[in-house]
Amino acid sequence: MTDHQDNRMADSADESDLSDGETEPGAERGLSHVSADGEVSMVDIGAKEISERRAVAVGEISLTETAIEAVRADRLAKGDVLATARIAATQAAKHTWETIPMCHQIPITSIDTDVEIEQRSIVLSVTVGTTGKTGCEMEALQGVTTGLNTIWDMVKAVEKDSDGQYPATEISGVRVVRKEKLVVD
Amino acid sequence: MTDHQDNRMADSADESDLSDGETEPGAERGLSHVSADGEVSMVDIGAKEISERRAVAVGEISLTETAIEAVRADRLAKGDVLATARIAATQAAKHTWETIPMCHQIPITSIDTDVEIEQRSIVLSVTVGTTGKTGCEMEALQGVTTGLNTIWDMVKAVEKDSDGQYPATEISGVRVVRKEKLVVD
């Protein structure tokens, strides 16, 4: 007597189709990562065209004016808070293949972080470039959320209230601004 | 002729004070992680009381009804999407010490993930427990953002529009719900 279960990491080729935004043939089956369909697992990806891909993700963290001033002053002095956040974002993007269980490891060719300090928030955007058969929006998203969490960690001392809580601190607006794909001749 | 720079990972004892929500003595100096003040670096933490700490963080991801239905149906069938997100959140919480550059590694005693599927979003909360001298809110936050990114990754196939973009997908409301500290006799 035997039960059976099956799942898989979606094949690159499959991912490639999806990240092309094509309407998925077997869309009724729902989520490729947990699909029981094994047929994609040996698809010939050698015949797939190589694409240059780029994804831009953005998000923001709301902070007290005290923290914003501290970051601004600190940034003008040494820039360490933002440098730490940008470096953490860059490393998180590179680690996405192990952080997000079903992600493939892709050849990342560039990571670009951009920080804007508003009056009550800091906006972080991360642009990731890759050349291959799968998209890189998850890499950009992991870069954004980890970079914003790093800012949170760096301003903890001045952001907490007298009870040690964070009533004003919140991460929001995390989304993929744009995905692009260029076929390489 | 010599220039000089100095920074440090805030000492546990210092962190302990901060996570107690005490008003920081040298609050005017701003951010402990980038402080140039070296005096805390050899503070005797052996004399500090041991505390049992707990932090709860929450966040949500807005999805299309199509994706929500797919997750709901999938969850009832196998639960893989949510199981994957919960496992990713648990592992991300454990990895916070290396993901957030200035975090200490702390002895995590428990991680609890909770998922609620709303009509147009999924809410993830992560509770982390530790016993030691520093708080664990960053661990809970990394768990939440990584778990939500994992849901995003798992529903990519059905969430993208015909242009391969994510107009409806957004992570928001990421905050620390509660930090608690119990002194152990």
Added chain:
Amino acid sequence: MTDHQDNRMADSADESDLSDGETEPGAERGLSHVSADGEVSMVDIGAKEISERRAVAVGEISLTETAIEAVRADRLAKGDVLATARIAATQAAKHTWETIPMCHQIPITSIDTDVEIEQRSIVLSVTVGTTGKTGCEMEALQGVTTGLNTIWDMVKAVEKDSDGQYPATEISGVRVVRKEKLVVD
């Protein structure tokens, strides 16, 4: 007066030959990973044909009927034990390049896990696909052994006897079922 020692990570090109199953030219030298022969270390791998490779490994864990029933019931309810094992297997396969000291990092294109619950054991098979110049049997094996250890970890509470020992628990039959190689035109 000088002593000298030399070892190397076998070159991809060398690995490619080996994973082709060719009888090794310098077979008398034994183990490529510890070979003192440096000549392969700059071999031109650009001229090597690209191959699509696949490896299937399998193994099983013997459990008490109590644990099997718990897994079966749990699986029907939420499937978390098996989902956790499959996710752990997938991540372990991706991490093989750092877990097995002399392994190369290869572009994994697909990972497929399959679980069968027998009356007194659970059988896990992992299929790994890659496109490149080295095989992926080690990735499949790491997936199998880590997935089986994860099942062990998940059933500890019900598998231990009253003395906290595991008289009935054993992992066995871990082997490579099949390696395949397709030359890409």
Added chain:
Amino acid sequence: MTDHQDNRMADSADESDLSDGETEPGAERGLSHVSADGEVSMVDIGAKEISERRAVAVGEISLTETAIEAVRADRLAKGDVLATARIAATQAAKHTWETIPMCHQIPITSIDTDVEIEQRSIVLSVTVGTTGKTGCEMEALQGVTTGLNTIWDMVKAVEKDSDGQYPATEISGVRVVRKEKLVVD
């Protein structure tokens, strides 16, 4: 309308009970790691006694006589195959908290690897010591399976048949030989 799911990493205190071999109070609920019961998550572990724990795991890999001879000769010459396996086993034991999703990170105080070369197999045993509130049998098991996979990787060149397959290679007999616990005064 809301669905709800809940799971957790078993609390250290809970693990402590389990690794003590106590019959579990809520044994009918089955697997602590996937339990929906939240009551243990804030249990006071500060009041738990500290224990010195030790776990010994063992396993073996069957090899061709050609490979055994190569390992034996190589070992006498440089010992690299076995040294590599022992180092891989040691590192894998230390990494168990991230490899096995629901494992806690524990303070490992010692890791001991022991290798015996039989006529047609190599036997590896790993002993892990820790002081804390959870057992270390998973650490010992990860050490054994990773060490044996490393031996497999190191002898690939001479172990494969002319078709590139491994008809004679198999890992078996992976089990926990003994778990011990000493209460520290």
Added chain:
Amino acid sequence: MTDHQDNRMADSADESDLSDGETEPGAERGLSHVSADGEVSMVDIGAKEISERRAVAVGEISLTETAIEAVRADRLAKGDVLATARIAATQAAKHTWETIPMCHQIPITSIDTDVEIEQRSIVLSVTVGTTGKTGCEMEALQGVTTGLNTIWDMVKAVEKDSDGQYPATEISGVRVVRKEKLVVD
């Protein structure tokens, strides 16, 4: 017929003795990490006194005046090169337990990096604090060498000569300046 090999990760207690600078009892046996003596592996470390330890390591990288000027100007503008080096040093210190195969994972309580820009070199010192039973000089050393390599990586573009070589670049003077140990009452 059986061969036998044995090695171990030195027990914390043993390490504690060594880092106390005590002349080692079995000093004739040489290197504890590769010792075949198993008696220390279950020594009761619960009875050992807890110590607060600190280690300071230093090293320098020689650079062209062009690179020094670029770093100095860059530092005044944004400080990113040195911030990146300091962050890399901090993370490398935290990762020492997995980078140096036989190191224990220790509770690091503080990491302090200090950078001095000389006319033809940059000097990096890293101070690591821990509370426990083993020293932290390896953590400080990994911080120094990784931080200096990071500076090298950041100035590659201006440091290479027209042939793409590094005739002027060299890391030297990497040593442990001071180890300290305070017994906690």
Added chain:
Amino acid sequence: MTDHQDNRMADSADESDLSDGETEPGAERGLSHVSADGEVSMVDIGAKEISERRAVAVGEISLTETAIEAVRADRLAKGDVLATARIAATQAAKHTWETIPMCHQIPITSIDTDVEIEQRSIVLSVTVGTTGKTGCEMEALQGVTTGLNTIWDMVKAVEKDSDGQYPATEISGVRVVRKEKLVVD
């Protein structure tokens, strides 16, 4: 009112130019890793020639004669100290993309470690081969410094003086011996 900061991981194509030793077009902008110039971030690397690259780095550790004798004797007996250092060097080279924040992950095709025992020092050289668009000197350097730190860790017991200090131990002469690049037809 908005401040703005920008940095990026230098694009592979940019790195490729640099590692070719070409005089950098915009050399006046200084350090590519911290450049604010975004134009390279979407450069078409598909049109870049593939190159086979090799980098050789070397360094040495000064030790007491007692430690040298212990290593020499140990090496002849089992070779564990040097095997451990070589394995640590190999793994560190593979991990460079995550250790050095702004490094790309590159397809490493071979790693070769070479150890020479002099009368008062041990010299370690690491040769790394890759095929791609960026150089691998950082991988070779991380291999050398981590391998030398590992030797330090392995001889701690016999290298320390009666005060637990290391007056005679020093790592020096860490440099890139040669970088080579072959264009593949």
